[in-house]
Amino acid sequence: MRLAAGDWALEAAPTRGGAVLTLTRAGRDILRPTPDDSASPTDYACFPLVPYANRIADGTFAWGDRTITLPRNHPDHAHPLHGIGWLRAWQVTHADARELVMRLDHEGDEHWPWAFAAEQRLALSPAGLTVTLALHNRAAEAMPFSLGLHPYFMRGERLTFTAGGLWLADAEMLPTRHAPANTLGDWSRGGMLERADLIDHCYTGWNGQATIARADGDVMLSAEGASALHLYLPPEQDFFCAEPVSAMPDAFNHDQGALLAPGARTQITMTIGNA
Numbered sequence: 001m002r003l004a005a006g007d008w009a010l011e012a013a014p015t016r017g018g019a020v021l022t023l024t025r026a027g028r029d030i031l032r033p034t035p036d037d038s039a040s041p042t043d044y045a046c047f048p049l050v051p052y053a054n055r056i057a058d059g060t061f062a063w064g065d066r067t068i069t070l071p072r073n074h075p076d077h078a079h080p081l082h083g084i085g086w087l088r089a090w091q092v093t094h095a096d097a098r099e100l101v102m103r104l105d106h107e108g109d110e111h112w113p114w115a116f117a118a119e120q121r122l123a124l125s126p127a128g129l130t131v132t133l134a135l136h137n138r139a140a141e142a143m144p145f146s147l148g149l150h151p152y153f154m155r156g157e158r159l160t161f162t163a164g165g166l167w168l169a170d171a172e173m174l175p176t177r178h179a180p181a182n183t184l185g186d187w188s189r190g191g192m193l194e195r196a197d198l199i200d201h202c203y204t205g206w207n208g209q210a211t212i213a214r215a216d217g218d219v220m221l222s223a224e225g226a227s228a229l230h231l232y233l234p235p236e237q238d239f240f241c242a243e244p245v246s247a248m249p250d251a252f253n254h255d256q257g258a259l260l261a262p263g264a265r266t267q268i269t270m271t272i273g274n275a
Helices: none
Strands: 002-005 008-013 019-025 046-049 060-063 066-069 091-095 099-106 116-125 128-137 143-145 148-154 158-161 165-169 175-180 199-204 209-213 219-224 228-233 239-245 258-260 265-274
Touching (some): 002 116, 019 128, 046 128, 128 148, 158 239, 239 265
Antiparallel strands (some): 002 008, 019 046, 046 148, 143 258, 165 175, 199 228, 209 219, 219 265
């Protein structure tokens, strides 16, 4: 499905994890476009993270007097990650030239024992894209959760944002200890996106704004409901990820996850637009 407004255009695939496949401005890729022949959800331009963001160590966490165990959900990763929304078909509830609304209903299974409903709204304007991801707890008990969105940006030149700290990680990219935000470079002064080392870390205390410097005009990323920014910067690639999230990776094992009461609703909003 295609949306367009001003210089901005978007293609989305509700049945492929509610994913964004392309996002362009004046015909130039803002997000890394999904290859036509791709069968992997990690190749999408952007996808929703619901009902949890990033990894859960060994798919296991304590919940009251129970131990919750989730199976691996991607062959390339030892720990389940990103929830289930990116792996399920979403149902379209509204669509027009500038807006697409999708819904996912989950009844509870081995991949997530709590029933929930999720809604994702993509809205395009001449200023850019706004994505709202909402979660409604349909279970009879409180549900742990974290939310996020996972855009793959074209590399650009510099990235600028401010944060309070970051989580360092082990070889499996699970968080180990909290450190000052400038430990891997001072992004508040504008960090170069061309670098030789891998960054796959969560920045906490994020102020909800980041700027990507590009030769064809800077891009602003902003978010509401996201206290953290997960930065994935792989070496020798033409893309990077700056993911607004409501909690750190493996949050449920670090007492950092949030609770959603029965019948309650929460949401996260991301905007990608002109700086």
